[in-house]
Amino acid sequence: MMRGLAQRLRQPGLVTAPGVFDMISAKLADGLGFDALYMTGYGTVASHLGYPDAGLATYSDMVGRVRQIAGGTRTPLIADGDTGYGGLLNVEHTVRGYEAAGAQAIQLEDQEFPKKCGHTPDRRVIAIADAAAKIRVAAETRSSKDFLIVARTDARTAHGLDEALRRGEAYAKAGADILFIESPETVEEMEKIAGSFDLPLLANMVDGGRTPILGKTDLEQLGFKVAIFPVTGFLAASAAMASAYRHLLETGSSKDWQGTLYPFNDFSALMGFDKVWAFERAHADYTNPSQGAD
Template sequence: MHSLTTTDTSNAPGTLRRTLERGEFVVAPGVYEMFTAKIADRMGFKALYMTGYGVSASHLGLPDAGLVGYTDMVGRAGTIAQGITRPLIADADTGFGGLINVRHTVRGYEAAGVQAIQIEDQESPKKCGHTPNRRVVPLAEAVKRIEVAVDARRSKDFLVIARTDARTALGLDEAIARGRAFAKAGADIVFIESPESVDEFRRVGEELAGGGAWLIANMVPTGRSPELSAQQLQQMGFDLAIWPGALMSVVCQAAEDALAYLARNGTTEGSPVPSYDMKRLHELVGFPEVWEFEKRYAS
């Protein structure tokens, strides 16, 4: 077992751990590629969330059903983490294999610049948490994943999020019991996926808040859970909330509307769909820096 280093974060207010220690509630929108990541990075959020659903769909055109692998995910995580200024929370499914894969995944995500990794207790291949027919591994195996993840990290500023999908198949009692076990195993943040009512969210907060780990909620409008506001969740005892589909859903609708207009009219002129002009696109992707470099160094 290697020793952990605790990074001095007194001069790094942007670290996720430091934000949570200050008691600030974290709203993290889902990002999955660099247009969305760069836009979200400018909006003042305390963290961003790399969604596995979004990466699987945007990178490979496949559903979030265990089809995207470690190499795809860690590569995308590194690209996003290095291209933004906000802390990045990243989905790592079940750790992409057995326990030694969990260790490898944690070390890879940490080296890529991610600040918090999400590990699930589903069987492989896993599925999106708001789809049916999810199955979880036995509790002892799920706890071992978290123990390995906690031991594998090199800095305590790298947070381990332990997610359980037990609610759908085994009920809320089992999900809460797993949350307690994950906190005892050293998880920094506990994630009870897809409670099915406001009362269930309230009960999760009552039974797990203050239990040795921070508490995260997943807001998926039109999914299995009701959407609650950040204020409501904070009052219930939650510390963070992710909105994985906040960008995917609107981007897909805007793309469909814009392309339908082009198909009907043979032009984009007059389209009612809001859009960036080229000046804003150039600025977003960093062309002003290129032009400044050329002024200084190009012959």
């Protein structure tokens, strides 16, 4: 039976959620025993469309990826829902769609449309009342309170930490289950965030981003409940592929490449070929009937 994210949040300890962006990353992470997976918007848009995370992906693009990943894994999925893809009616539609697709939490942010990745410049936020209304609609729309609303504010970079904290308080009152104050720039800012709210708090650990990368113990001691690592997987995979492809280009072969390859047989098993082969063995009499039989 699938573990519940809402139940896990009531238990001690940090929930570490790796960023997944396609079915290979999702299946790899799913088999390792994480408490949650995080469907990164940045990585999913890049992987699926080859575009920057700049408001170019549609609701249809993203809900399809939610359905694929949630349907192909057993670990609770937190899914990036951007701005809800429009106004309040769009937020209602998005929440219903993500919940039906199998996510256990949706992340909604307060940026203007088109949004931008949270660790890039020139992000602008909508009015606090409008953003709180989106969170309120999301909380009212879900069919189960175990489907969690992650409220994110991007106000820190352009308007300062105090405005971001003020928005976090408004979103908590509007019905958010988890607060996500994006892009604090020092440990001291993270400490202030953690001391400002009673709700579970999410830390966004973006390798190469604006926020310091902290260890598990440090995050727990500060008071964060969830830590997402949205870019770690695709940056690691991209580095490995770039190295392998460069070697192929330079030498004409994979022979003598010094990187690490995932074993082919293990990868075939990860993708489910063992079940295919077992099925074919079980139905061999139907697919390969004896020649000359009456």
